């Protein structure tokens with residue numbers, strides 16, 4: 001079966017509304033020229049730019065994504081954003097368990113699994129991020145770490161429907177460092193994750209769950225990464241901030 005490839009840009013805490021406007025003014029006319037018949041393109045702006053980004057991208061092929069979401073629909077959760085509020089804005093995908101949430105803000109697997117459940121139940125598609133630190137890789141613990149993160153992150157989901165879950169393998173040592181995992185390193189972990197998903201949900205569903213790679217993806221390395229059989233797309237941080245660079249990444253032949 002022909003592969004569908006996902007290209008998700010994570011703006012992190014960049015591009016407020018005025019920068020978002022100039023970004024989309026450059027990005028949208030060009031993205032409409034790219035053959036997206038087998039590609040999904042999404043952008044995760046910061047929360048404050050989401051409503052504005054919705055207005056600008058309405059009617060375009062760009063899917064709106066969020067960078068996090070609360071596990072609850074509403075209530076006394078100061079500083080959090082409800083998945084239902086995101087849905088109301090037109091958000092479709094939510095990044096959860098990003099390494100910056102885990103390592104800077106102390107989010108644990110315990111918290112992330114609740115967020116995954118809340119987002120899933122709201123009808124949005126979680127993009128669950130997993131990935132080892134350099135130290136964990138050096139100690140030979142990569143598979144142990146990512147399998148714990150995956151199993152725990154999904155443990156509150158009673159069932160998973162096709163098209164309702166995405167996994168992103170993002171080795172912490174590759175995020176924002178300019179040192180990407182080699183295609184072989186990425187494929188090794190992706191195929192491990194695929195097998196793990198198959199043991200949880202069966203082979204057929206596991207095959208249909210996109211596994212994205214993230215960590216210093218650029219226009220220069222995308223072609224080699226996307227060729228790997230278990231790399232179903234990419235989560236792009238730094239390079240997605242520049243519309244021309246992100247367009248080059250999205251335009252890769254698949």
Ligand code: PEP
Nearest residue numbers: 175176214215216237238
């Ligand atoms: C990310 O933040 O998800 C990411 C992969 O960042 P970068 O592409 O900058 O390494």
